[in-house]
Amino acid sequence: SAVISQKPSRDICQRGTSLTIQCQVDSQVTMMFWYRQQPGQSLTLIATANQGSEATYESGFVIDKFPISRPNLTFSTLTVSNLSPEDSSIYLCSVVGGAYGYTFGSGTRLTVV
Amino acid sequence: SQQGEEDPQALSIQEGENATMNCSYKTSINNLQWYRQNSGRGLVHLILIRSNEREKHSGRLRVTLDTSKKSSSLLITASRAADTASYFCAKEYGNKLVFGAGTILRVKS
Numbered sequence: 001s002a003v004i005s006q007k008p009s010r011d012i013c014q015r016g017t018s019l020t021i022q023c024q025v026d027s028q029v030t031m032m033f034w035y036r037q038q039p040g041q042s043l044t045l046i047a048t049a050n051q052g053s054e055a056t057y058e059s060g061f062v063i064d065k066f067p068i069s070r071p072n073l074t075f076s077t078l079t080v081s082n083l084s085p086e087d088s089s090i091y092l093c094s095v096v097g098g099a100y101g102y103t104f105g106s107g108t109r110l111t112v113v
Numbered sequence: 114s115q116q117g118e119e120d121p122q123a124l125s126i127q128e129g130e131n132a133t134m135n136c137s138y139k140t141s142i143n144n145l146q147w148y149r150q151n152s153g154r155g156l157v158h159l160i161l162i163r164s165n166e167r168e169k170h171s172g173r174l175r176v177t178l179d180t181s182k183k184s185s186s187l188l189i190t191a192s193r194a195a196d197t198a199s200y201f202c203a204k205e206y207g208n209k210l211v212f213g214a215g216t217i218l219r220v221k222s
Contacts, residue, residue: 044212045212
């Protein structure tokens with residue numbers, strides 16, 4: 001099954017700055033997904049990233065705020081731009097693969113001050 | 114809502130009791146999964162039930178799926194304090210996995 005390395009595991013950022021989160025997969029995968037988990041909430045799908053095409057964003061999420069890159073079949077980045085305290089969340093990447101169909105990264109805990 | 118409905122939002126029981134959590138969805142799914150998350154930590158996969166299955170067991174866990182009612186339930190029998198966590202159902206729509214709002218379970222010892 002796929003193994004995902006997600007970095008950083010946590011960060012504290014100043015408002016107005018950006019944070020880029022990386023996910024590296026140990027095998028080639030067609031689709032990668034990015035989720036946000038706000039404090040005390042469930043996971044919300046931000047976007048689906050396919051290699052070689054623009055990411056597909058879910059309702060309520062826009063590319064200017066959450067630009068995604070997918071340069072190859074093993075790597076993707078999510079940038080959270082123009083940070084505000086409301087962006088403080090855990091961000092997770094996920095891929096289709098593994099015993100149960102999906103594998104998740106360990107998450108990035110972002111705190112915006 | 115992307116997340117769908119899950120109930121109850123919170124459940125508090127005594128150790129040894131059973132806990133039942135419910136999940137509903139609106140459109141047809143491929144499969145449905147249940148996950149556990151302990152206090153802001155990583156997701157732990159519990160059970161996957163396919164759309165053509167009605168019931169599945171894993172240890173003290175029992176999951177049912179009723180596609181006619183578009184609902185699923187997770188039963189934890191003989192609960193333990195260590196079962197205290199948030200539980201999420203996740204519905205597979207094509208390749209997308211969409212999570213429910215979750216149930217916070219507290220098992221008191």
